[in-house]
Amino acid sequence: MTTASTTASATAFAGDFANASRDAWLAAAEAALKGRPLDGVISRRTLDGLAVDAITERVPPRVVVGRPAGARWVAMTRIDIGDPAAANAQALEDLNNGAAGLSLVFGEPGTSAGVAADTLDRLDQALEGVLLDLAPIHLDVAPFGGRQSAALATALVERRKIDPASVSILFGVDVLRDLVRTGALPRSWEAMCGRVAGAITGLSRRGFTSPVLTICGRSWHNAGASEVQELAGVLASATEHVRGLVAAGLSVETAADAVSFTLACDAEQFASIAKLRTLRLLWAAWRRESGLPDRPVHIHVETSRRMMTLRDPHTNMVRTTIAAFAAGAGGADSIVVLPFTSAFGASDWDARRIARNAQAIILEESNVHRVADPSAGAGAIEAFTDALADAAWGLFREVEAGGGMLAALTEGSWQQRLADARAARSAAIARRSAPIVGVSEFPQAGPPLAVVSEAGPAVAAAPALKPLAVEITDDVAGFDAMVSAYHDGASFADIRAASKPIPSVVAHPIATERLAEPFETLRARNEAAPSPPSAFLALVGPIARHSGRAGFIRNLLVAGGVDAVDGPVGAEPEAVAEAWSATRAPLAILCGSDDGYAQVGAALAAALKARGATVWLAGKPREGRDELAAAGVARFVAAGDDALDILRSVVDLPNRQSAGAAR
Template sequence: MTNQTTEAAMTRVATSFAADFATATEDDWRAAAEAALKGRPLESVIRHRTMDGVAVAAIRPRSAPSPIPGRAPGSRWIALSRIDIADPAAANEQALEDLNNGASGLALAFLTPGDGHGVAADTLDRLDQALDGVLLDLAPLYLEVVPFEGRAAAALVAALIERRGIAPSDTYICFGLDLLRDLARTGTLPRSWSDMGGRAAGVVQGLRARGFTGPVFSIDARVSHGAGATDVQELAGAIASATEHVRALVANGVDLETAADAMSFAFSCDADQFATIAKLRAARLLWAAWRRESGLPERTVHIHAETSRRMMSERAAHTNLVRTTIAAFAAGVGGADSITVRPFTDALGAADADARRLARNAQAIILEESNAHRVADPAAGAGAIDGLTDALAETAWMLFQQIERDGGLLQALTSGSWQARIADARARRRSAAATRRSPVVGVSEFPEAGETLHVPPSPPHVSRLPQVVPIAGEIGEDVAGFDALVAAFLNGSSFADVRAASASNPSVSATPLDLERVAAPFERLRATNEAATPRPAVYLALVGPIARHSARAGFVRNLLVAGGLTAIDGPAGATTEANVAAWTESGATLAIVCGADDGYAETGPDLVAALAAAGATVWLAGRPKEGAEALSSAGVSRFVAAGDDALAVLHDATTLASAQNAPALGGVS
């Protein structure tokens, strides 16, 4: 059968198959959706505004497909496995296991002194051991470097490539430098910005002279993301940071095109699927516009994506598997060139073999089963995503221009204006989490009572220090200094020796960005209360039979579990006298009345007054449409309902409940 005959037959089959489906108009779809929502307005579901004020319309007409140039059509993204085990031998074992079971590259995290997370690859021998058996001409590397030690890490890796006799041009290594990221993390530059620019130029020139072609810089928006930044702030900050770095390189003798080509970007991807897809696509549009404005030819840029740590939870940690899978899929569809999936136990501070296997397999399944990589820009032509992409890019470009008018990102960091922008976004994000407009499943919503945290054991740390091999003289900031570093590592020197030979003269400071997971405030409170002896408890006065009080009682119980407080159920449908007796026996100081509005109207004021007269602080679940004034007059000091600042409610409940006597735990629920 000829190709033409086969194509004709397939067309007939497709046409016949499509004819089996009724043609639906947008009005038909809206009518069906509204029926499914049972009266909830459809517009509130399909339209909203982001924290940046960008309008999001979930339903838009199909747009003309116009793929955004990025990863080559049909090519897989690099599925990176994060290697961060301190012991080089254990790290090597993990690296080989991952590469042999689905990973196509490694994200090598260097050990931060005093941190414990990362590979202790601080000498050439240790790095060689950590990467023993890894074919560096086949497996790409993405370096996660210690603040301001990117030059040393780059020189160490260059020394390893030289030791192994591999042609640098046969490797693909993202060296991971970002001076402004490091400033935002630590609050201090070790030398002046001019000196740091010279040092960075030396790295670029040294690596290019040796034949390395991978990006030297990874302009890293993950720190801003972790501090609470919006999508637009991440994008604008990344472009502004790249601009500062390119200027610094050019000022130190690197030509503009080489400086721009040395850039790549790193973004966090989270479980907001469409926003993540649009953010990565917008990043490509922004960098393409930047190159045009700079008079440079079009060239795609490497974009690395890592699943967001900000969205991870300690509690109900397996829910992280859902979040990271959605995020990784979105990053792949959004055109990321490389992706790292954090293990689901990451928020607990460690990852065992199972957690690492699941992180690795998430990408393997997405690649093999979704086949999203086989299409050039899968989102192109989807009106909603195209519209969001354009809106993010336009809004981020305007913010970038504002940053430039105000003196650039370095000035914004040292003045604190950039941190203030992010702090405002973080406050709004925390408010959304606290009021559960942005709930965290397993933490602020549907928490598991009695959950025990199973923290994976941390791998052994490396205590033995490398032999001291002093470096003669001070290491210069230029390309000769970079070459001297490579030679020093080949001679056996360590990162500690490099630090000793690199004079520090801090002259630039900034307030470090404060990183925090969204779930952390709830988790801190819960951990504190669960560790307390006695554990704070709250008495629930149940009004009426189960069918009448179960909804609000369930709401209150879940709320209390989210804060680590114990709920002590009173007798269902009991008399006022029995409730007061049960409250007295419980030892609690706080009582929350739970029932239906009609039950509140009938017996609520008497019950509230009796509990208050006995000494209880009385709250009530819900906001009755009628009778609220009478209940308040009887002694209700707070109405607890959906939409409240749940975190504030829990803190206040903790304060009151902590004054209790030892509760009778027989009625704990």
């Protein structure tokens, strides 16, 4: 299952190090960790159960063929400002300062979610000064707006009298993505495929060569998909589309050549690199199984939305930079880096500049694009690529055996797979075994940083509806009619009004959630409360003995918006209990070493409980837990516990209404 070229000799870089064997690396790692278990550091299992071993011997390079060696990927920027004039200003700013292409997000007049380029004049305004034969464009279309947007882009190319063959446009059509975004198809599956086939034929006759289908893995990713599910999902979706297009009259080769893919890359660097390499292998295998000649497929990447955070948003710069590097190293043909404030909605000029510059720095400083498949020969990534390919191909075959992706979506089985994966990942995040820096791990205390967002000026209302002079049918004639209508001044609304929906296929829309949302929602609610929840830290022993667990508890409490009140250091149990009485905190948490707990833990817990405190303890001592529980410790809190459950339990404890109340 490879589209690869193999070179006979590997790099001799590792040979520059004496004893550069796996055993030598393991010995060095064990020495550096000073007795800490090695397995959890250098190896792990993914959500799919695949083993990832960081220390793996190099193998002969197998170059996965994609973007040519030395060719830069297209560094795109996301243009989603509603007003076409403002969107144009941003587009020109980006293109004049390092961007090579644009991802144009289509919106509607009166909304802020995307450019209101719903007529030929407005699209022309949004792309004024953009040389379409030099700057590749990705159309990020509204649900079921792919054919309309493609026809509008066609009309613009014709208006400007540009050779269509010189234009690179990813037209963004994916009917199944739109089905799970809205819950229903506006026409039967067969009619929808007829529409797409008509668009492919109409564009081809005019001389366009870019792929019309952009099978979207972002939807699966943002709904919680694992790497295997994202890969199997796009493969099954592409297969369903090709099958429908063949039924609509296209050849298998024409339909397959119309396919491109969009994936999401996150801060799991090696997994993201392997995911892109795997997709190329899978699609090459698919083409061979279909009797088609090998041909590289365009892979467009957007940095992951689900990994973005509202709290401590500047940490998103690190996440998106890692993701962009991984996408480039993995062989992406075009990349969009989301601004670090994208979780807030609209992003300001500065956030967009930083996103644009991230790609420029990666390209100019790392030179990763100058090497064909930089990870070829890296044992860990090669092994993970093969494991992903086998697992994703197996899951793809399961979906096909069940009737294909359309059946999986209408039955709900695919949505259930994604929900199960999302639940498993959410559990790991809640336990902080999958920590989110700035949110669940190392959160900043205090109010959130102010983030400036710019929605842009108000967008003029949509033109009044007007009847079309042409009939919009579900075939190539209908596509040609749309192009003609746009030349005559028609809008998206006019086209929709001329083609009333007749829903016939329904599916449950997929749920999406950013990974940080549960922690962020809890913290925001607690910080906004008239009397935020709090917890008292009963510090056991000197700083050197209690600082580790006290720091662990403080981080945990801050992550949930719970105030931490430090008690006195080195005080007797009664003095600590007295200090607790002067606070409004209903909860006291013992923080110290196991030795300290053995010496004074039970007495301290008993004194606090006698005053009316709910008593918890940081850690799970190997000895004396029964005695501590008998003295009043109601819960032992340690790494690996469900942090969200702990924080919610703190919140559920009612605040004491008066400080210093007699106990």
